[in-house]
Amino acid sequence: MGSHENYERRTRIETPRLWLRPMREEDAELIVAWRNEPSTAAMFFIAPPTLDEHLRWFHSGREWRVDYVIVRKEEGRPIGVVNFRDIDEVRGVAEGGKLIGDLNSRGRGMAKEAFAAWLMYGFGTLGLRRVMIRTRTDNTANIRINEKLGFHVEERYRHRAADGVVREFVMMTLPRREVDRRPYFRSVDRQGYFDKERSDRGRA
Numbered sequence: 001m002g003s004h005e006n007y008e009r010r011t012r013i014e015t016p017r018l019w020l021r022p023m024r025e026e027d028a029e030l031i032v033a034w035r036n037e038p039s040t041a042a043m044f045f046i047a048p049p050t051l052d053e054h055l056r057w058f059h060s061g062r063e064w065r066v067d068y069v070i071v072r073k074e075e076g077r078p079i080g081v082v083n084f085r086d087i088d089e090v091r092g093v094a095e096g097g098k099l100i101g102d103l104n105s106r107g108r109g110m111a112k113e114a115f116a117a118w119l120m121y122g123f124g125t126l127g128l129r130r131v132m133i134r135t136r137t138d139n140t141a142n143i144r145i146n147e148k149l150g151f152h153v154e155e156r157y158r159h160r161a162a163d164g165v166v167r168e169f170v171m172m173t174l175p176r177r178e179v180d181r182r183p184y185f186r187s188v189d190r191q192g193y194f195d196k197e198r199s200d201r202g203r204a
């Protein structure tokens with residue numbers, strides 16, 4: 001069962017300042033605007049979608065992936081998205097992605113907070129064992145966040161970016177056990193990830 005609905009197992013994932021909820025049709029215009037902002041678009045492998053393309057994609061099966069929207073609690077306002085793509089249930093691996101589209105919400109640690117909660121959802125609820133990320137080498141903000149969450153660079157390679165230029169990318173990975181080692185994850189956890197881990201270990 002690879003449909004996105006199968007991976008939307010929580011209606012809301014909370015963090016201290018944010019909540020994450022499944023992407024909806026009415027998010028379309030905002031997401032398309034975020035993806036089309038030039039400095040953001042340049043960070044992706046594929047060109048940004050038009051509204052029609054986005055809606056076609058939204059209503060397609062969206063297999064082996066899941067997309068949530070990041071909402072700022074204090075304002076109830078969407079500021080970005082997180083996702084897992086190419087979910088491989090046999091190997092327990094998926095590729096993770098994040099975007100803070102609201103430029104005023106960048107640089108406030110919200111990408112790190114949202115993605116930490118998203119990783120715990122991936123490991124704890126979806127049963128992933130490893131998450132990988134592909135990003136441009138010059139995407140310093142993204143690489144710093146990933147490193148702070150425990151990701152390590154596994155591979156460097158060259159690939160054509162969405163702007164048509166061949167650039168250097170890195171592939172970074174995070175095994176599930178890293179979450180236990182980093183106190184930051186505990187400070188963000190509002191879903192009882194660590195309580196569940198303890199009781200799972202107790203049963204083992």
Ligand SMILES: CC(C)(COP(=O)(O)OP(=O)(O)OC[C@H]1O[C@@H](n2cnc3c(N)ncnc32)[C@H](O)[C@@H]1OP(=O)(O)O)[C@@H](O)C(=O)NCCC(=O)NCCS
Pocket residue numbers: 039040043044097098099100101105106107108109110111112113134135136139140141142144145148
């Ligand atoms: C990458 C992106 C998500 C970062 O969002 P952000 O809100 O600026 O990130 P945060 O504020 O959560 O940054 C978290 C950490 O990274 C560090 N950081 C952020 N930008 C940095 C920079 N330019 N240089 C060095 N460190 C940086 C911060 O110090 C912070 O660490 P701390 O909380 O421990 O102090 C955002 O720039 C974005 O959406 N870019 C376009 C889409 C994209 O590139 N997505 C990922 C690849 S597909």
